Amino acid sequence: MKKEPDLINLPKHIALIMDGNGRWAKKRGLPRNMGHKAGASALEKLLKEAAKIGIENITVYAFSTENRSRPKDEIDYLMGLMSDYIDDNIAKVKSNNYRIRIIGNRDMLDKMLNDKINNLEELTKDKTGLAFNIALFYGGRDEIVRAVRKTVNEGLSEITEASFAKHLDTAMIPDPDLIIRTSGEKRLSNFLIWQSAYSEIYFSDKYWPDFNIEYLKEAILDYQNRERRFGKV
Ligand code: FPP
DSSP, rough: OSSSOOOSSSOEEEEEEOOOHHHHHHHHHOOOOHHHHHHHHHHHHHHHHHHHHHHOOOEEEEEEEEESSOOHHHHHHHHHHHHHHHHHHTTTTTOOOOOOEEEEEESSSHHHHHHHHHHHHHHTTTSSSSSEEEEEEHHHHHHHHHHHHHHHTOOOOOOOOOHHHHHHTTSSOOOSEEEOOTTOOOOOOOOOOOTTTTTTEEEEOOOOGGHHHHHHHHHHHHHHHHHOOOOOO
């Protein structure tokens, strides 16, 4: 087996389920929120490295519809991290080449965060570097139900997979080739359930804050050694 991934044949879209922040913190005797903080800086570093090797699209599961039942203090902390991340990217918009989009249920976001997000999306929409998508208040089933509503409201008489998919939050984003979940858990947890129909799935035992470019390369190498048949022989 090759040791380094083939940089010509990279997955075009990698989706990440960033799991294990809480356990990472617990192992160190730290409060859970410190795990989220470390997770956010791990993400920042990984994005830079992934863009350098030529990954074109990355989507991260930052906050699920189910995460709403976490303690208020943890939700507030995560929303604070998100807000800081958005402010930081607005401030760096001239020097940064990321195109940033948020997917998920905008009705669940508070107005201030929503306004900031709209601003950041507008400011980065013509950027040509890494397309970075953040799933926030996101649930795959919720996304499908919202897409059904939009389809019905449009009164379309003939519905196809392609016409339906245009109503998903990911309409402008290719389906993920590779989905990675960290922390040893082996499920999709309502993440991109429509879009993952033919995705390769990779599970890493590392907790998210420890997941770095070397582990990402291992996942890509594993992906490149698989044969994708899309249901054909
Ligand atoms: C799951 O770990 C992680 C989350 C619910 C939050 C992920 C968010 C970040 C890494 C911050 C992202 C920030 C930006 C700016 C996009 P867990 O808390 O479920 O861990 P556990 O299973 O070990 O308890």
